[in-house]
Amino acid sequence: MKRLSSALFLPLCLVLLLSLLSGCAPTGTAAPPSPAVSPSSAAEPSPEPSSEPSSTPEPVVYPGPDIPLTVWEGTVEHLFFHPVVCYPELAFDGDSAEKGIDDWMITVTEYRRILDSLYEKGYILVNLNDVWEEYTANDGQTRMRRAQLMVPEGKKPLVLSFDDVNYYEYMLTNGFTHKLILGENGELWSYGLDPQGNEVVSQDLDAITILDQFVEEHPDFSLNGVKGCLCLTGYQGILGYRTNTESTDQSPEFEANRQKEIRAVRPIIDKLKETGWYFGSHTYGHINLGKEGRTLESVQRDTRRWLDEVGSLVGETSLLFYPHGARPDGDDVRQSGPMFQYLQSEGFRVFCAVGGSSYSKIKDDICAVICDRMHPDGLTLRWSRERYLPFYDAKEVFDYEVRPDYGYDFE
Numbered sequence: 001m002k003r004l005s006s007a008l009f010l011p012l013c014l015v016l017l018l019s020l021l022s023g024c025a026p027t028g029t030a031a032p033p034s035p036a037v038s039p040s041s042a043a044e045p046s047p048e049p050s051s052e053p054s055s056t057p058e059p060v061v062y063p064g065p066d067i068p069l070t071v072w073e074g075t076v077e078h079l080f081f082h083p084v085v086c087y088p089e090l091a092f093d094g095d096s097a098e099k100g101i102d103d104w105m106i107t108v109t110e111y112r113r114i115l116d117s118l119y120e121k122g123y124i125l126v127n128l129n130d131v132w133e134e135y136t137a138n139d140g141q142t143r144m145r146r147a148q149l150m151v152p153e154g155k156k157p158l159v160l161s162f163d164d165v166n167y168y169e170y171m172l173t174n175g176f177t178h179k180l181i182l183g184e185n186g187e188l189w190s191y192g193l194d195p196q197g198n199e200v201v202s203q204d205l206d207a208i209t210i211l212d213q214f215v216e217e218h219p220d221f222s223l224n225g226v227k228g229c230l231c232l233t234g235y236q237g238i239l240g241y242r243t244n245t246e247s248t249d250q251s252p253e254f255e256a257n258r259q260k261e262i263r264a265v266r267p268i269i270d271k272l273k274e275t276g277w278y279f280g281s282h283t284y285g286h287i288n289l290g291k292e293g294r295t296l297e298s299v300q301r302d303t304r305r306w307l308d309e310v311g312s313l314v315g316e317t318s319l320l321f322y323p324h325g326a327r328p329d330g331d332d333v334r335q336s337g338p339m340f341q342y343l344q345s346e347g348f349r350v351f352c353a354v355g356g357s358s359y360s361k362i363k364d365d366i367c368a369v370i371c372d373r374m375h376p377d378g379l380t381l382r383w384s385r386e387r388y389l390p391f392y393d394a395k396e397v398f399d400y401e402v403r404p405d406y407g408y409d410f411e
């Protein structure tokens, strides 16, 4: 595994700082030459796993025939996460990336505490695709409506989504896992490097494998084995594989490596789908749809590229997750502007922004629904404890041991 050279790394940090401050991962397509730093040579888990491999989990049967189900009429809560920090000493090391990671990410410890709390409070994971459905109204137009969502009595439905599950270059040196891989028995692991540079294959360091294990241990946390939605961009590939094209490198070598990465990621996608994960678009270039001067043409170009390079691998999806939580056309609540109409015409039906509640609104002029997702992260842990009490108590979740001293609003 090569590391980023310092010549590459410093400019990356600057990009990272700017992009993290503005809400998420780097925008645009000016990625560094990815094959040089892609850990693709480790597609096979060569080092010893850090714990005993679990056998492939039995298909989850919960809720089974003897559990009474009831129609859920209330709000379906929706929380989203970014990749979780597995090596806080790399994330919170005082470099230019630290503040952004502190704002928008949580640590593995915090993630586990949040899952525990959600489970204890009676939440059960459901698929966002099962919350809404398309139907033909009396006037012959197709519209969206709430689907009849059946949940076990006493349980509260919850959607989880995970943004930017791309294992961006900047994450590789900042305390995150590097990619998902398959073990000998076809089970999912994460691959990465610890702070000393040793290769680590684990199921305890990545939001995906941690939730897999949690559901295996608590089958009644998931309706029919559902996990969460993986919201993918495409500009640095997907799931840790550099499947993206690069306008600056059209050499046969680049393309050969890209095809190798595509072959390597396909079985990962299959495994994820088989185990309750599903996919949505986070746009190709993590573009800000609400940015002043954003043109329809740039949105069309971005969408085509997402469909070509990501949709072609993960399959059709009607779920779109706005980067930076930014709504298109300035506002999609009161209007369906040209960008919104275009995105809808490409098959998207559920449009998710970010907000302080699990808001949703069925559009009456077009077949679409718009939603907000809540965001467990450093900012809300520190400053929105009250608002998140229905899910967990930030005071108990907060990772005091490793977080920098940026304050919080509880005693």
Ligand SMILES: [Zn+2]
Residues within 6 Å of the ligand: 024, 025, 163, 164, 282, 286, 323, 324
């Ligand atoms: Zn994002």
